[in-house]
Amino acid sequence: MRNIILINLLFLLLPMAFAGGDRKIISTITSTETICVSDTIPFSIDEEELADYNDSLISLPSDGLYGSWDTLNIHPYRFDISLLNGTATIPLCSENSCGYVHPFLGDVTSNFGPRRRRFHYGIDIDLETGDYVGAAFDGKVRIVKNSQSYGNVVVIRHNNGLETFYAHLSKTNVEVGQNVFAGDIVGLGGNTGHSRGSHLHFEVRYMGQPINPNSIISFDEHRLISNALTLNKKTFSYISEAKKLGKKSKGKNRFHVVKKGDTLSAIARKYGTTTQVLCKKNRLKRTVTLRNGQKIKI
Ligand SMILES: [Zn+2]
Numbered sequence: 240m241r242n243i244i245l246i247n248l249l250f251l252l253l254p255m256a257f258a259g260g261d262r263k264i265i266s267t268i269t270s271t272e273t274i275c276v277s278d279t280i281p282f283s284i285d286e287e288e289l290a291d292y293n294d295s296l297i298s299l300p301s302d303g304l305y306g307s308w309d310t311l312n313i314h315p316y317r318f319d320i321s322l323l324n325g326t327a328t329i330p331l332c333s334e335n336s337c338g339y340v341h342p343f344l345g346d347v348t349s350n351f352g353p354r355r356r357r358f359h360y361g362i363d364i365d366l367e368t369g370d371y372v373g374a375a376f377d378g379k380v381r382i383v384k385n386s387q388s389y390g391n392v393v394v395i396r397h398n399n400g401l402e403t404f405y406a407h408l409s410k411t412n413v414e415v416g417q418n419v420f421a422g423d424i425v426g427l428g429g430n431t432g433h434s435r436g437s438h439l440h441f442e443v444r445y446m447g448q449p450i451n452p453n454s455i456i457s458f459d460e461h462r463l464i465s466n467a468l469t470l471n472k473k474t475f476s477y478i479s480e481a482k483k484l485g486k487k488s489k490g491k492n493r494f495h496v497v498k499k500g501d502t503l504s505a506i507a508r509k510y511g512t513t514t515q516v517l518c519k520k521n522r523l524k525r526t527v528t529l530r531n532g533q534k535i536k537i
Contacts, residue, residue, distance in 0.1 A: 298418070300379050301400040304446070310415045313382055313394060313404075316447030320475045329399050329445070329468040331376070331455060340373050340422035341461035342405060343439050351451045358481035360449040361404065361442035362458060366428035368409050368437045374419045375403050375441075375456075383411050387496055389440070390432025393425045401450070401468070404442035407434040433494065448475060493537040497529045510537045 299308055309315040331339070342364065349363035366372070374395055381402065382394035389406035393413060396402050409429025413419060430437045443450045452458070455468050468474075495506050503514045503525065518525055520536045529535070 298379065300396040300398045304400045305396075308381065308396075310381055311384075313384070313386060313389065313392065314447055318446035318448045320448065320472065320478065323470065323472060323475075325471065327470040329401060329470060330466065331399065331463055331468060332466050338377065338421040339375060339456070339463040341456075341458075342375050342403075342441055343370060343372050343428065344461055345370075345439070347458045348438055351449075351453060352477070353480065353484055356484060358477070358484050360481075361406070361440045362452050364439040364441060364458075366437055366439055368427070368429045370428040371424045372405050372408060372426050372428050372439055373422045374405075374425050376401070376421050378403070378419060380413045380415055380417045380419060380425075383413060383415050386432060388433045390434060391426065391429065392432075395419060395425070400445060402444045402447075404440070404444065406440035406442070407431050407438060409437075433496070445470065448478075450474060451477065495535045495537055497531055497533040497535060499531055501529055503527070503529065503535075506535055506537075512537065 302308070305316070307315065343366050345365040347362055348365045349359060351362055352359060376395070376397045378395040378397040380393060381396045382392065385391050389404070391408040391411050392404060392406040393408065393411055394402055394404050405425050407429055408426035409431060411426040412424050413426070419425065428437055428439055434440070441452060443452045443455065450468070451474075454474070455464055456462070457464050493510070495501075495510065497506075503517050503523070507514045507517050514525060517523070517535060517537070
């Protein structure tokens, strides 16, 4: 009976969750698990259930810093670097644990920095499809989704405000809202999204802004370099270089990944080019049948 009341309560509250306001919203992988908590709960909930709600609020990592818990958009944050004055220290060890676990013990195949006229915001680690990929630190899973660029990707928010990204996975092994410990398997390595060959694309971000993972992790020795990350304007000095590259590469080496129903003419329209140009760049005939997942150079 109590379960029926609880489920009804969640359905009644669900529309309120999308109505905005200053309510806290925790969205998880299924709609029946979506919980909306307002200051005044107009239903009688017993102490145990109320404690569960409060626990779930308290356990949102770094809630005060982010002020939101977006489980749908990978990059919802806009961190204004100009507001960063002086130096901030981000602890890499929590009170209870200093447990860093390297996501996968493989060779680095592509580093953080400029790459083929674009900026690479993560580090690529070589692996075979199906290899286990583990969480680097303890945290809570914010994103589990398939994106065109990242492929199957898991994003974990950590208590210190950092987020880590695990991309191009063949399979994910965690759910949104799940608490994970360092070393827990978040998925299996793969070659999904914009990827040429199986590898793990690993990113570290703070408020959405990439951090060079080499500044905290030794990828040769598979360990943390320091117990804390120092954040200042120098940490983000790569941004001006990335912006320059972005301007240069505009219109160059862009790809479209073919989805069901795509045609050359529709792709040409989407990118403001012509079928003739696409055929020439990709050495294709106008009559070609595109296959799902095929990469078309724009
Ligand atoms: Zn990468």
